[in-house]
Amino acid sequence: MKKLLTGNEAVARGAFEAGVKFASAYPGTPSTEILENIATYKKDILAEWAPNEKVALEAVIGASIAGARAIASMKHVGVNVAADPLFTYAYTGVNGGMVLVTADEPGQHSSQNEQDNRNYAKFAKIAMLEPTDSQEAKDMTKAAFEISEKYDTPVLLRMTTRVCHSKGIVACKDREEVGIKDYVKNTKKYITVPAHARILRLKVEERLQKLLEFSNNTSLNYIEWNSNKIGVIASGGCCSYAKEVFGDSASYLKLGFTHPLPTEKIKEFCNKVEKVYIIEENDPYIEEQVRLLGFECIGKDLIPFCGELTPDVIRKAIYGKENPSIDYDADKVVPRPPTLCAGCPHRGFFYTIGKRKNLLVSGDIGCYTLGFAEPYNAMDYNICMGASISAGHGAQQVFSMQENLPMRAVAVLGDSTFFHTGINSLLGVAYNQSNTITVILDNRITGMTGHQENPGSGYTLQGKETTPVDIEKLVRACGIEQVKVINPNDLTTVENALDWALSLHEPAVIITRWPCVLKKFSPQDKEEFRGTFTKRCTVDAEVCVGCRSCIKTGCPAIFFDKTSKKANIGLDCVGCEVCLQVCPKQAIRKEEA
Amino acid sequence: MVKSILLVGVGGQGTILASKLLTTGLMEAGYDVKMSEIHGMSQRGGSVSSQVRYGDKVESSVIEVGGADILVSFEKMEALRWLKYLKPAGKVVVNDYEINSMPILSGKFDYPAGILEELSSKVPTKIVCAAKQAAELGNPKVMNIILLGTIIKSMGLEAIHWEKIIRDNVKAQFVELNVKALAVGMSLV
Numbered sequence: 206m207k208k209l210l211t212g213n214e215a216v217a218r219g220a221f222e223a224g225v226k227f228a229s230a231y232p233g234t235p236s237t238e239i240l241e242n243i244a245t246y247k248k249d250i251l252a253e254w255a256p257n258e259k260v261a262l263e264a265v266i267g268a269s270i271a272g273a274r275a276i277a278s279m280k281h282v283g284v285n286v287a288a289d290p291l292f293t294y295a296y297t298g299v300n301g302g303m304v305l306v307t308a309d310e311p312g313q314h315s316s317q318n319e320q321d322n323r324n325y326a327k328f329a330k331i332a333m334l335e336p337t338d339s340q341e342a343k344d345m346t347k348a349a350f351e352i353s354e355k356y357d358t359p360v361l362l363r364m365t366t367r368v369c370h371s372k373g374i375v376a377c378k379d380r381e382e383v384g385i386k387d388y389v390k391n392t393k394k395y396i397t398v399p400a401h402a403r404i405l406r407l408k409v410e411e412r413l414q415k416l417l418e419f420s421n422n423t424s425l426n427y428i429e430w431n432s433n434k435i436g437v438i439a440s441g442g443c444c445s446y447a448k449e450v451f452g453d454s455a456s457y458l459k460l461g462f463t464h465p466l467p468t469e470k471i472k473e474f475c476n477k478v479e480k481v482y483i484i485e486e487n488d489p490y491i492e493e494q495v496r497l498l499g500f501e502c503i504g505k506d507l508i509p510f511c512g513e514l515t516p517d518v519i520r521k522a523i524y525g526k527e528n529p530s531i532d533y534d535a536d537k538v539v540p541r542p543p544t545l546c547a548g549c550p551h552r553g554f555f556y557t558i559g560k561r562k563n564l565l566v567s568g569d570i571g572c573y574t575l576g577f578a579e580p581y582n583a584m585d586y587n588i589c590m591g592a593s594i595s596a597g598h599g600a601q602q603v604f605s606m607q608e609n610l611p612m613r614a615v616a617v618l619g620d621s622t623f624f625h626t627g628i629n630s631l632l633g634v635a636y637n638q639s640n641t642i643t644v645i646l647d648n649r650i651t652g653m654t655g656h657q658e659n660p661g662s663g664y665t666l667q668g669k670e671t672t673p674v675d676i677e678k679l680v681r682a683c684g685i686e687q688v689k690v691i692n693p694n695d696l697t698t699v700e701n702a703l704d705w706a707l708s709l710h711e712p713a714v715i716i717t718r719w720p721c722v723l724k725k726f727s728p729q730d731k732e733e734f735r736g737t738f739t740k741r742c743t744v745d746a747e748v749c750v751g752c753r754s755c756i757k758t759g760c761p762a763i764f765f766d767k768t769s770k771k772a773n774i775g776l777d778c779v780g781c782e783v784c785l786q787v788c789p790k791q792a793i794r795k796e797e798a
Numbered sequence: 799m800v801k802s803i804l805l806v807g808v809g810g811q812g813t814i815l816a817s818k819l820l821t822t823g824l825m826e827a828g829y830d831v832k833m834s835e836i837h838g839m840s841q842r843g844g845s846v847s848s849q850v851r852y853g854d855k856v857e858s859s860v861i862e863v864g865g866a867d868i869l870v871s872f873e874k875m876e877a878l879r880w881l882k883y884l885k886p887a888g889k890v891v892v893n894d895y896e897i898n899s900m901p902i903l904s905g906k907f908d909y910p911a912g913i914l915e916e917l918s919s920k921v922p923t924k925i926v927c928a929a930k931q932a933a934e935l936g937n938p939k940v941m942n943i944i945l946l947g948t949i950i951k952s953m954g955l956e957a958i959h960w961e962k963i964i965r966d967n968v969k970a971q972f973v974e975l976n977v978k979a980l981a982v983g984m985s986l987v
C-alpha cells in the first residue's frame with residue numbers, strides 16, 4: 206500500500222513494521238511528530254512522553270534490556286541531555302534492538318544551535334544511518350533494528366528538518382511481529398563496573414571493525430555511475446539536493462550507513478573520478494574521512510559550513526550563481542515575527558515585569574522566550590532547557606556578594622520546562638538558599654512544540670487519564686517555603702506577587718496558572734477555567750483618546766487605526782482583559798455574558 | 799518534467815490542508831510527489847510555506863530560488879516575500895487579503911501599498927478575492943479550498959478526481975461545501 210508520508214510519519218511506520226513494542230520521547234522540533242505518530246499504533250506499541258530526553262532514552266534502554274525492540278526520538282539538543290545513558294549503552298550493547306532518532310536542524314528553523322549529531326555516532330562508537338527521503342526513513346528504521354540486534358549496538362538514525370518534514374510516497378508493509386526476547390540476567394554485559402567495562406571497551410572496538418566491514422558491503426551505501434569527471438559524495442537530505450544541481454553530469458556515492466564510513470567504497474569511488482565534491486550540511490564529517498584516506502576533494506572550502514544546503518545554496522557555492530529569478534522591490538515587505546497569541550497567559554506577566562528596573566530575567570526555552578522581544582524586553586538570556594533557574598541562581602549568588610547592588614535575578618520558565626530539568630535546578634536553589642525568584646509559567650500544556658500533554662496536564666500521550674503533578678506541592682517538597690499561585694491575567698496580582706518576592710531574603714516561587722489559548726480543554730480545565738476565552742473585549746470609540754497604552758501590551762488582536770486615531774480590537778480577541786486593565790480611560794469593555 | 803508549486807500564507811490560513819489535498823490528488827494520479835513544509839513554532843500568525851513538486855521522478859522536496867512554476871499566495875504581502883522563488887516565466891495567483899503582522903499592528907510600519915501593482919508589473923498575476931467568495935459560500939474558512947481550485951486550474955490538473963480526494967480527507971458535513979469552493983476557485987482563473 207502506498208502512502209504519502211512525512212519523514213517523521215515514515216519513521217513511525219518503520220517502527221511499527223519492525224515490531225517495536227515501546228517508544229519514548231520528549232517533544233522538540235523537528236522530531237515531535239515521530240512519537241505522536243507512533244502513538245497512533247495503540248494496539249501494538251506503548252508510546253510515552255518522558256519528562257526529558259534522558260528519561261526517554263533510559264526508559265527505552267530498559268525496554269531493550271527486557272527484550273523488546275524500542276525506539277527513542279528527540280531533537281538534536283535533546284541528545285545532549287540524553288548523552289550520558291547513550292555512551293554507556295554503547296558499551297553494554299542491547300537485547301531487543303534499540304534505535305535513537307536524532308532530528309538535527311541545519312538552518313536552525315526553530316532551535317538554539319546547529320550542532321551536527323553525526324559526531325555523536327563517532328563519539329559513542331555506534332552505528333549510524335542517514336535517510337534521504339520518507340521511503341528511506343521507513344526502510345532504514347527497519348534496517349536499524351536488524352543492525353542493532355545483529356551487531357549488538359544502539360543505532361543512531363540521523364534525520365534533519367527537511368527529511369523530517371518533507372512528504373514523499375512510501376510503500377507500506379505489514380507489521381512483522383518479532384515478539385519479545387527472553388530476559389536473561391547477564392551482569393558481565395550490563396553491570397558496568399570498571400572490571401567489566403574494560404572488557405566491554407575492547408568489544409566496542411571489535412564491533413567497530415565488524416561494522417566497518419558491513420559498511421563496505423551493505424547496499425545502504427551505493428555508487429551510481431554516470432560521468433567519471435565529477436564524483437559527488439553525500440548523505441541524508443543532501444543527496445537529493447546534489448542530484449538537483451549535478452543531475453547526470455556526475456557520479457554519486459550515496460551514503461546511507463554513515464558510521465563507520467565505508468572506507469573501501471570511498472577509495473573505489475575516489476580512484477575512478479577526476480574531481481570529488483563532498484556535499485554535506487554543517488560539519489566536514491565525510492570530508493575529513495576522505496582526506497584522511499589521502500584524497501583531494503572539494504568540500505567546506507566552497508560549501509558553506511552553516512545553514513541548509515538547498516539546491517540554490519549548492520549551485521551558488523559551486524557555480525557562483527543561482528538560477529535566474531525576478532528582480533523586484535523586496536523592501537516593501539514588512540517582517541512577520543512570531544508573537545504571543547491573542548490572550549496568551551504569558552502576556553500579563555511579561556507586560557508587568559518588563560516595566561521593572563534592576564532585574565536580571567534569567568530566561569528559558571518555550572513560547573515565553575518571546576518575552577525577550579518588543580514590546581516587553583523582559584528577558585536577559587536563555588541557554589538551554591532548565592537553565593533559567595540554575596543560571597539565575599548563579600547570577601543571584603554573584604549579585605549577593607556585592608554590597609548595595611540592587612540587582613535581583615528572576616528565573617522564568619514554563620511548566621514543561623520545569624518538569625524537564627527545572628526541578629533539579631530548583632533543588633539547587635533550595636539547597637543553597639539563594640534568594641533567587643523563580644516564576645513557573647504554568648499554561649497547563651507544552652505550548653511551543655504543538656501542545657503535548659506533560660506530567661502536569663493529567664493525561665498521557667495515548668489519552669489515558671493520569672495523576673497530574675501538583676506543582677505547588679512539588680516546589681514545597683523541594684524545600685521552598687515561599688510559594689504563591691496566581692492568575693497572570695490579573696496585573697495587580699502580578700505586581701503584588703513580584704513585590705512580595707522581591708521583599709524576601711530567601712528563595713521564592715511564583716506559579717502563574719492559566720491555560721494556553723490553543724490548548725484543547727480537558728473536562729478538568731472546563732471546570733477550572735469555566736467561561737475562559739468565550740467573550741471578547743471591544744473599544745468604546747467615544748471614550749478612547751488614542752493614547753496607545755493598550756497597543757503596548759503587544760496583543761495581536763489590538764491595532765491602532767491611523768485614520769480614526771483610536772484603538773480597535775479584532776475578532777481574534779479572547780477576552781483575557783490584559784489590555785482592559787492597561788487603558789487609562791476605561792475605554793475597553795468586555796462583552797456581557 | 800518536474801513542476802513546482804509554492805503555496806504561501808500566514809499560519810492558520812489553511813495552507814496545510816490545501817497542500818495535503820493537492821499532494822494526495824497528485825499521488826493518486828500517478829505522479830511522483832514530494833512536499834516540504836517548514837513549521838516551527840506553534841504560535842499563530844507566522845509566515846508559512848508549502849512547497850509541492852511533482853513529475854515522473856522528483857529528487858528534492860525543496861523549491862529553490864527561481865524554481866517555482868506558480869506562486870499561490872493566501873495573503874497579499876506574502877506573495878512579495880516569496881516572489882524570488884518564482885521562475886521568471888512563472889505566474890502568480892494572489893489572494894487580495896491582508897493580515898497585519900505585529901510591526902504593522904503596533905504602528906511601527908504601515909501595511910505596504912502597491913503590492914498588486916508591483917507583482918503585476920513583473921509577472922503574469924491573477925488577483926482573486928477568495929475571502930469574499932468564501933463569505934458568499936457561507937463559511938470564511940473555505941478560502942483555502944477556493945485557492946486550491948485556482949492552483950488546479952492554473953496547472954491544468956482538472957482531470958484528477960478532486961471530489962473523491964475531498965470526500966476521503968474532509969469531514970462528511972463539509973464535503974459539499976468544499977466541493978463547491980473548489981469549483982468556485984477553478985472558475986476564478
Ligand SMILES: Cc1ncc(C[n+]2csc(CCOP(=O)(O)OP(=O)(O)O)c2C)c(N)n1
Binds near residue numbers: 618623
Ligand atoms: C533539550 C531540549 N528539548 C526540547 C526542546 C524543544 N522545546 C522547546 S520549548 C519546549 C517546550 C516548552 O514548553 P513549556 O515550558 O510548557 O512552555 P510553553 O511553550 O508552553 O510556554 C520544547 C519541548 C529544546 N529546545 N531543548
Ligand code: SF4
Binds near residue numbers: 549653724
Ligand atoms: S501557543 Fe499558547 S503559550 Fe504559546 S503563545 Fe500561543 S497562547 Fe501563548
Ligand code: SF4
Binds near residue numbers: 763774
Ligand atoms: S482582551 Fe485585550 S489583550 Fe486580551 S486578547 Fe483581547 S485584545 Fe488581546
Ligand code: SF4
Binds near residue numbers: 753755756772787
Ligand atoms: S489605552 Fe484606552 S484610550 Fe488608550 S488607545 Fe487604548 S483604548 Fe484608547
